[in-house]
Amino acid sequence: MATPGEEDTLLAEAVRRLRAGELVAFPTETVYGLGADAANPRAVARIFAAKGRPASDPLIVHVLGLADLEGWAAEVPAVACRLAEAFWPGPLTLVLPRGPRVPDIVAAGLDSVALRAPSHPVARALLAATGGPIAAPSANPFGRTSPTTAAHVLADLGGRIDLLLDGGPARLGLESTVVDCRTLPPRVLRPGGVTLEALRERVPGILAPGQDAPDPPDSGGPDAEAPPRSPGLLARHYAPRARLILVQGPPEAQREALAAGGEALLRRGLALGLLVAEEDGAVLATALPGAQVLTLGPRAADEVLAAGLFAALRALDALGVAIILAADFGEAGLALAIRDRLQRAAEGRLVLARPGETRSTIAAILSAATEPS
Ligand code: TXA
Ligand code: MG
Numbered sequence: 001m002a003t004p005g006e007e008d009t010l011l012a013e014a015v016r017r018l019r020a021g022e023l024v025a026f027p028t029e030t031v032y033g034l035g036a037d038a039a040n041p042r043a044v045a046r047i048f049a050a051k052g053r054p055a056s057d058p059l060i061v062h063v064l065g066l067a068d069l070e071g072w073a074a075e076v077p078a079v080a081c082r083l084a085e086a087f088w089p090g091p092l093t094l095v096l097p098r099g100p101r102v103p104d105i106v107a108a109g110l111d112s113v114a115l116r117a118p119s120h121p122v123a124r125a126l127l128a129a130t131g132g133p134i135a136a137p138s139a140n141p142f143g144r145t146s147p148t149t150a151a152h153v154l155a156d157l158g159g160r161i162d163l164l165l166d167g168g169p170a171r172l173g174l175e176s177t178v179v180d181c182r183t184l185p186p187r188v189l190r191p192g193g194v195t196l197e198a199l200r201e202r203v204p205g206i207l208a209p210g211q212d213a214p215d216p217p218d219s220g221g222p223d224a225e226a227p228p229r230s231p232g233l234l235a236r237h238y239a240p241r242a243r244l245i246l247v248q249g250p251p252e253a254q255r256e257a258l259a260a261g262g263e264a265l266l267r268r269g270l271a272l273g274l275l276v277a278e279e280d281g282a283v284l285a286t287a288l289p290g291a292q293v294l295t296l297g298p299r300a301a302d303e304v305l306a307a308g309l310f311a312a313l314r315a316l317d318a319l320g321v322a323i324i325l326a327a328d329f330g331e332a333g334l335a336l337a338i339r340d341r342l343q344r345a346a347e348g349r350l351v352l353a354r355p356g357e358t359r360s361t362i363a364a365i366l367s368a369a370t371e372p373s
Contacts, residue, residue, distance in 0.1 A: 010165060015129045017162050018043075023050060025139045025153045026126055027167025028118040030091045030175050030193050031146040031310070032153045033062070033136030034161065035126070038072075041103040044135050048105070050160040053142040058108035059135045060093050060176070064127050065117045071101035072133060073115060079203055080181035086202045089119035091176040091193025106135050116176055122167040138175060145238055145310045145345075148173045152314065173307035174337045179206070185213070191337040193306075209340070238341045240313040242273060242321050245368045246346040248328040249353035251299065253361075255280050257353035258325050259287045261365030265323055266290055270369065273321035275312055277305075277329065292319045302334035309338055313345065323369050347373070 014024045021043035024035045034050060036043035038061045048055060061072060066084050069076055073096040076084075080094050093116040102113045115133075118124065127134060138146040139153045139161070147153045150166035158164075177192035177199070185205035188196060199206045207213060247257050258274060262284070265272050272291040274284055281295035294312045297304030316324050326342050329335040343350065349368040353361050 010163075011125055011129055014126055014163055014165060018126075018130050018134065021046070022162035023047060023160070024126070025150075025157065025161045025164045026123055026134075026136070027120050027150070027165060027170060028062075028123045028136075029120045029171045030118070031148055031170050031173070032139040032150065033118075033123070033134075034139035034153075034157065035062070035134040035136040037130070038062075038106055038133040038135035039101060039103065041105045044103060044105050047135065047137060050157060051137060051140070051142045053137065055105070056108050057137075057142075058110055058112075058114060059106050059137050060114045060116050061102065061106060062123065062127060062134045062136055063115055063117050064124065065089065068117075068133065069096075069099070069115060072099045072113060073097060074099045077181050077184075079184065079186055082202055083179065083181065083186070083199070084117070087194050087198075088117040089124065090117070091119075091172055091174075092116065093176045093178045093190075093192075095178060095180040095182065095189065097182060112180075112182060114178060120167055120171075122165055126165070143239055145240055145313050146175060148307075148310050152311075169307075169311075171307070172303075173309055173311070174334065174341065177337070183213070187211075187213075191340050193334070193337070195333045196336060197333065238310075238313075238345045239347065240324060240345060241317045242324045243349070243369065243373070244313075244324040244326055244342070244345045244347075245349045245351060245365060246326050246328060246342045247351050247353055247361075247365070250355060251277075251279075251327075253353040253355045254327050255283065256355075256358055257351065257361040257365065258284055258327065260358045260362050261351070262288045262291055262325055264362050264366055265325075265369055268366075268370075271320055271322045273316035273319060273324045275316065275324055275326040277327055280327065292316060292321055296329075299329060302329070302332065302338070305329055305338055306334040309341065325365070 075097045098113040148170040172193045175192045177194040178190040180187045187207040274293045277299040278295045285293040296308045351364045
């Protein structure tokens with residue numbers, strides 16, 4: 001732990017490096033970010049190189065608050081102000097019309113820009129001392145699990161970053177909620193640290209990811225266009241090295257499926273990990289000797305589940321499992337974002353457990369575990 005004096009020195013060093021076009025990894029309340037001076041295209045190019053991130057995937061520009069958007073957003077619609085006033089600083093990213101100061105590379109050539117004011121004191125101190133916005137994606141190699149500790153960043157990107165500020169484990173453990181504010185109603189592009197329920201308390205009509213927009217009053221029928229998506233929302237993302245299978249359905253049926261499917265996988269000699277709610281941990285560990293059973297927390301404790309999710313996926317990788325059977329935690333509160341990350345980590349390997357249909361569920365799990373990817 002750095003003493004206050006050392007912290008000041010580190011902060012000054014971070015500012016110096018950002019101004020010199022270097023990369024500084026820093027903590028936020030969601031996950032660790034890999035930062036560069038947002039106004040410096042060459043510095044930002046180094047982020048893409050360090051992560052192996054395709055140039056088509058735009059970055060989030062981090063600011064201290066609404067007062068910093070001048071030149072970065074071309075316009076701040078009233079609904080965006082409302083959301084920022086409610087949730088900034090915090091885990092909410094607003095997609096707005098792009099302002100003239102946003103370099104092409106930051107926005108991946110789009111005419112929009114993603115902006116967020118983080119609440120973590122180290123992130124805020126860095127922004128205040130730098131005096132300008134910081135472009136930062138999560139500090140992980142593209143497509144892999146996001147880092148929630150400084151150790152994760154070092155393990156993933158050590159050697160590719162110029163400085164790492166350690167702010168302890170990220171409080172939330174899941175990335176920010178991304179909301180496109182350029183349309184009315186606004187649309188959630190990525191579920192995250194601000195829940196849909198909380199957003200709808202402020203803006204009732206806000207659209208969930210993938211939800212159809214209501215028909216405008218004068219239209220003859222449903223909009224034929226697919227809902228807009230975030231360029232970075234790939235089917236494969238947040239992936240551990242092990243092959244992850246997401247088991248969905250009523251909790252009771254999930255537990256049966258995890259036990260029966262797990263047994264079938266162990267019989268085939270596969271190194272197996274399970275990621276489940278605390279309620280099911282003991283039963284499954286007993287039913288599946290030889291499997292690595294990790295519990296995230298009580299099913300209803302969405303904040304606990306979220307905070308441990310990415311670290312648990314990394315822990316299962318470290319244990320050397322080949323297959324991860326993950327439970328589904330529903331969609332209330334932060335569980336919606338957990339489901340989103342697990343679905344992407346599963347790359348489409350979703351198994352729906354139905355009560356009393358254990359045989360077909362086992363078959364589905366076995367084929368998901370063994371089919372060529
Ligand atoms: O919590 C977070 O958001 C963390 C911390 C570091 O702030 N950052 C983060 O960044 O998760 P990243 O790059 O891993 O994810 C940013 C997401 C991507 O899905 C990207 O496609 C989307 O935001 N995004 C960025 N600019 C966008 C834009 N103009 N329009 C739509 N989506 C955008
Ligand atoms: Mg990311």
